[in-house]
Amino acid sequence: MLKIEEALQVINDQQIELSTEIRKLSDSLGFAVSSEIRAPFDMPAFDNSAMDGYALCGISKEYQIIGEVAAGDAEELDLREGEAVRIFTGARVPAAASAVMMQEKTRVEGEKLFLDELPKEGQSIRRKGGELQKEQLVFDKGYTITPAGISMIGALGMDQVEVFKKPIINLITTGNELVQPGKAKGEGQIYESNSFAISAAAENFGFPVHKKHSLPDDFEQIKTGISEALEQADILLLSGGISVGDYDFVKQALEENGVEQQFYKVFQKPGKPLYFGRKANKFVFALPGNPASSLSCFYIYVLPFLQQFSGFQQKGLPKFQFPLKEPYYNRSDRPSFLKAKIENDEVRILDGQASSMILSMAHANALAFIDAETNLQIGDLITCYLIG
Ligand SMILES: Nc1nc2c(c(=O)[nH]1)N[C@H]1C(S)=C(S)[C@@H](COP(=O)(O)OP(=O)(O)OC[C@H]3O[C@@H](n4cnc5c(N)ncnc54)[C@H](O)[C@@H]3O)O[C@H]1N2
Numbered sequence: 244m245l246k247i248e249e250a251l252q253v254i255n256d257q258q259i260e261l262s263t264e265i266r267k268l269s270d271s272l273g274f275a276v277s278s279e280i281r282a283p284f285d286m287p288a289f290d291n292s293a294m295d296g297y298a299l300c301g302i303s304k305e306y307q308i309i310g311e312v313a314a315g316d317a318e319e320l321d322l323r324e325g326e327a328v329r330i331f332t333g334a335r336v337p338a339a340a341s342a343v344m345m346q347e348k349t350r351v352e353g354e355k356l357f358l359d360e361l362p363k364e365g366q367s368i369r370r371k372g373g374e375l376q377k378e379q380l381v382f383d384k385g386y387t388i389t390p391a392g393i394s395m396i397g398a399l400g401m402d403q404v405e406v407f408k409k410p411i412i413n414l415i416t417t418g419n420e421l422v423q424p425g426k427a428k429g430e431g432q433i434y435e436s437n438s439f440a441i442s443a444a445a446e447n448f449g450f451p452v453h454k455k456h457s458l459p460d461d462f463e464q465i466k467t468g469i470s471e472a473l474e475q476a477d478i479l480l481l482s483g484g485i486s487v488g489d490y491d492f493v494k495q496a497l498e499e500n501g502v503e504q505q506f507y508k509v510f511q512k513p514g515k516p517l518y519f520g521r522k523a524n525k526f527v528f529a530l531p532g533n534p535a536s537s538l539s540c541f542y543i544y545v546l547p548f549l550q551q552f553s554g555f556q557q558k559g560l561p562k563f564q565f566p567l568k569e570p571y572y573n574r575s576d577r578p579s580f581l582k583a584k585i586e587n588d589e590v591r592i593l594d595g596q597a598s599s600m601i602l603s604m605a606h607a608n609a610l611a612f613i614d615a616e617t618n619l620q621i622g623d624l625i626t627c628y629l630i631g
């Protein structure tokens with residue numbers, strides 16, 4: 244059985260063939276750029292005004308107004324000492340201008356301009372190249388495009404961008420007891436909820452699940468289901484049937500499909516019977532069926548792998564330390580990811596930690612990592628993975 248760090252290392256060490264695509268700028272949010280981006284020109288491309296007011300030549304309190312420049316005007320005004328032009332935010336500042344004065348600090352009488360205070364050299368002029376110089380590095384390879392990133396790339400004049408492709412993800416749930424929500428449930432049956440949880444979590448991080456199937460605990464059907472899924476998908480997620488029971492067929496069905504085990508079982512709670520395998524450039528996670536186990540394993544193991552497969556620099560859930568609000572004893576003999584709530588900069592471990600219990604996870608906003616059989620006091624710093 245692997246330790247948590249070892250399992251994460253196995254995942255991280257996978258050699259993956261990444262592929263790229265060109266996407267429209269408007270469809271590039273959440274994708275990682277596949278090569279560095281450098282500025283094709285200076286930003287700003289020309290000296291421009293930061294204020295609505297007057298561009299001034301020379302430092303004084305009185306000027307002669309000789310014209311106007313609005314945003315978008317291309318004409319270069321010839322400005323001499325003692326002269327000013329009316330100017331607006333974003334408009335090109337004449338080359339000879341010493342400063343811009345905001346209009347609130349000015350008074351106009353006819354063609355004469357009077358300032359309330361002396362301007363400072365360069366005041367309210369946004370200089371050419373002040374943000375970026377031509378050829379300067381804007382984004383490293385692997386930068387994941389945010390809304391501000393889209394703004395930046397658009398400002399560089401690019402209407403498309405080369406990014407790493409995201410994986411095609413298929414999801415198979417297994418279990419004779421499973422019934423789809425909305426249908427009538429018989430004796431001994433439960434509603435299938437893991438596929439909704441895992442798809443939602445994946446989607447939340449920008450990884451839509453392409454196809455979902457629910458299969459009974461039947462070896463042949465699971466084997467065929469895996470085979471079909473592996474034809475289409477880059478990443479196959481399975482839920483349930485990965486433990487040691489007589490109806491747990493997933494591991495054997497994967498083997499018979501030529502999937503090579505990378506690890507099976509991690510010393511942790513929840514999620515001990517977690518399986519990770521690969522077949523060429525296709526990857527499989529078989530998540531334990533207990534609802535909290537499958538979702539927790541998704542967050543800790545699958546998510547960073549989806550990001551790795553998509554060429555991201557940043558991987559995994561955001562992680563912070565918070566002081567414990569109430570004492571807690573972790574009686575599990577395995578290191579644990581516990582459902583926890585961060586409020587007012589403190590973290591509280593919630594009731595209902597069993598792997599089968601999802602209520603506490605639905606109220607949690609973090610998974611708190613706590614070592615096996617550890618007694619913790621108020622104020623002890625706890626590593627928290629943010630899930631909401
Ligand atoms: N003899 C042993 N038994 C078990 C062990 C063990 O080491 N030895 N490990 C336990 C642990 S830990 C876990 S976790 C579970 C994992 O079992 P499976 O991955 O085989 O999952 P299932 O048996 O199929 O289901 C477990 C549990 O979860 C419910 N379930 C399954 N799928 C869904 C779904 N899609 N939506 C909602 N709920 C689901 C299922 O009904 C079971 O109650 O094994 C322990 N056993």
Ligand code: MOO
Pocket residue numbers: 511512513514515516531533536598599
């Ligand atoms: O590993 Mo299981 O997820 O403890 O219940």
